[in-house]
Amino acid sequence: xxxxxxxxxxxxxxxxxxxxxxxxxxxxxxxxxxxxxxxxxxxxxxxxxxxxxxxxxxxxxxxxxxxxxxxxxxxxxxxxxxxxxxxxxxxxxxxxxxxxxxxxxxxxxxxxxxxxxxxxxxxxxxxxxxxxxxxxxxxxxxxxxxxxxxxxxxxxxxxxxxxxxxxxxxxxxxxxxxxxxxxxxxxxxxxxxxxxxxxxxxxxxxxxxxxxxxxxxxxxxxxxxxxxxxxxxxxxxxxxxxx
Amino acid sequence: xxxxxxxxxxxxxxxxxxxxxxxxxxxxxxxxxxxxxxxxxxxxxxxxxxxxxxxxxxxxxxxxxxxxxxxxxxxxxxxxxxxxxxxxxxxxxxxxxxxxxxxxxxxxxxxxxxxxxxxxxxxxxxxxxxxxxxxxxxxxxxxxxxxxxxxxxxxxxxxxxxxxxxxxxxxxxxxxxxxxxxxxxxxxxxxxxxxxxxxxxxxxxxxxxxxxxxxxxxxxxxxxxxxxxxxxxxxxxxxxxxx
Numbered sequence: 001x002x003x004x005x006x007x008x009x010x011x012x013x014x015x016x017x018x019x020x021x022x023x024x025x026x027x028x029x030x031x032x033x034x035x036x037x038x039x040x041x042x043x044x045x046x047x048x049x050x051x052x053x054x055x056x057x058x059x060x061x062x063x064x065x066x067x068x069x070x071x072x073x074x075x076x077x078x079x080x081x082x083x084x085x086x087x088x089x090x091x092x093x094x095x096x097x098x099x100x101x102x103x104x105x106x107x108x109x110x111x112x113x114x115x116x117x118x119x120x121x122x123x124x125x126x127x128x129x130x131x132x133x134x135x136x137x138x139x140x141x142x143x144x145x146x147x148x149x150x151x152x153x154x155x156x157x158x159x160x161x162x163x164x165x166x167x168x169x170x171x172x173x174x175x176x177x178x179x180x181x182x183x184x185x186x187x188x189x190x191x192x193x194x195x196x197x198x199x200x201x202x203x204x205x206x207x208x209x210x211x212x213x214x215x216x217x218x219x220x221x222x223x224x225x226x227x228x229x230x231x232x233x234x235x236x237x238x239x240x241x242x243x
Numbered sequence: 244x245x246x247x248x249x250x251x252x253x254x255x256x257x258x259x260x261x262x263x264x265x266x267x268x269x270x271x272x273x274x275x276x277x278x279x280x281x282x283x284x285x286x287x288x289x290x291x292x293x294x295x296x297x298x299x300x301x302x303x304x305x306x307x308x309x310x311x312x313x314x315x316x317x318x319x320x321x322x323x324x325x326x327x328x329x330x331x332x333x334x335x336x337x338x339x340x341x342x343x344x345x346x347x348x349x350x351x352x353x354x355x356x357x358x359x360x361x362x363x364x365x366x367x368x369x370x371x372x373x374x375x376x377x378x379x380x381x382x383x384x385x386x387x388x389x390x391x392x393x394x395x396x397x398x399x400x401x402x403x404x405x406x407x408x409x410x411x412x413x414x415x416x417x418x419x420x421x422x423x424x425x426x427x428x429x430x431x432x433x434x435x436x437x438x439x440x441x442x443x444x445x446x447x448x449x450x451x452x453x454x455x456x457x458x459x460x461x462x463x464x465x466x467x468x469x470x471x472x473x474x475x476x477x478x479x480x481x482x483x484x485x486x
Contacts (some may be wrong), residue, residue, distance in 0.1 A: 136380060147373065
């Protein structure tokens with residue numbers, strides 16, 4: 001791999017620009033190329049987090065998603081279109097790497113925890129020197145903002161996607177000591193229904209965009225489902241241990 | 244709360260001193276008192292992480308655990324002794340807070356994710372201004388070091404303590420899309436047995452002290468159970484999604 005650039009996946013944390021690690025900040029500043037996955041017409045959360053740390057001579061490489069919804073009308077297929085997009089994005093990144101330029105891909109939260117960087121990693125890590133810098137993920141950020149310990153002693157923690165079907169959510173949540181349900185958005189009403197049904201409403205907490213400038217917390221019962229963003233979650237902390 | 248000091252729970256990350264956040268570092272440097280929970284005769288992982296950032300005039304407040312094992316001979320009770328210890332530790336911290344001095348309690352990983360800080364938080368947060376700064380937790384640090392995405396798309400992640408009884412470990416792990424089993428130590432052999440039985444051995448990865456100076460990774464089958472530290476974990480990453 002001599003002469004080639006290195007690929008960095010940098011976790012930049014949940015939203016507050018100060019929640020980036022010292023290491024990610026150092027590598028970001030040192031890399032000549034900064035790449036980021038972003039929806040069409042958006043600035044991107046990860047980009048917003050690190051914007052203040054960019055150098056004048058940083059080359060920016062936005063990798064713009066062609067689709068933002070998983071349900072497309074036929075003959076389109078989300079799986080096919082997104083795979084083709086990642087192929088193309090990986091090619092754009094590799095052009096810089098082949099030219100000997102390091103590329104820092106910035107990732108909201110942590111790169112390997114539901115981060116889209118994974119799909120670039122899976123296409124490039126075998127061919128290029130790759131380093132992933134872990135980041136503060138949204139779950140612990142949410143618990144910090146809410147001021148609630150997440151898991152005591154030997155409790156288990158279950159992290160779920162709100163996209164799951166209602167029966168599966170119910171079955172899984174029923175067995176959890178503590179839980180975090182992510183990716184709420186349009187799934188909120190369904191998830192809240194399950195939480196209520198399981199008698200978890202008293203322990204459950206709701207938070208949107210933890211540590212971002214437009215962070216919002218409110219009682220679960222008071223949430224208007226039509227207002228819930230994708231980056232919202234419900235936390236069910238473990239029962240307090242009187243240690 | 245006028246005139247009183249503020250309580251900070253600072254996540255200092257998994258081990259590499261550079262994996263502390265910019266925010267935790269700033270608050271650590273600004274606090275006159277730095278407190279940390281530590282086993283008798285040890286320096287402590289959290290202390291080792293931030294040692295290089297201490298000021299000459301920092302007041303250090305080690306809070307030394309009286310016991311390190313949960314199984315004590317009668318008439319001793321771990322629950323009772325540890326609760327009395329946390330009561331006393333909270334009192335020591337509050338002495339500084341009452342005198343108007345901010346106290347930064349440093350926590351390896353994240354304060355609310357299996358961190359002992361929780362027990363100080365539960366005793367003090369209602370009486371003092373408290374802020375918790377989330378940190379990079381060991382699970383995502385382990386995935387980063389191992390170079391393996393942890394959860395794809397709508398997979399769920401289950402975090403378990405290795406202390407759990409074997410049948411419970413088996414029942415829970417059997418249902419997980421992806422999993423992390425923490426707190427291995429003397430529990431390693433039992434956990435490995437369950438992982439093998441469930442046919443997860445090919446996906447499972449083993450790592451000790453991720454990102455610390457004495458980090459070690461090795462194939463699960465090659466691990467000598469007598470050598471496994473408490474800060475070791477087995478990760479079972481979610482099946483790769485060909486996105």
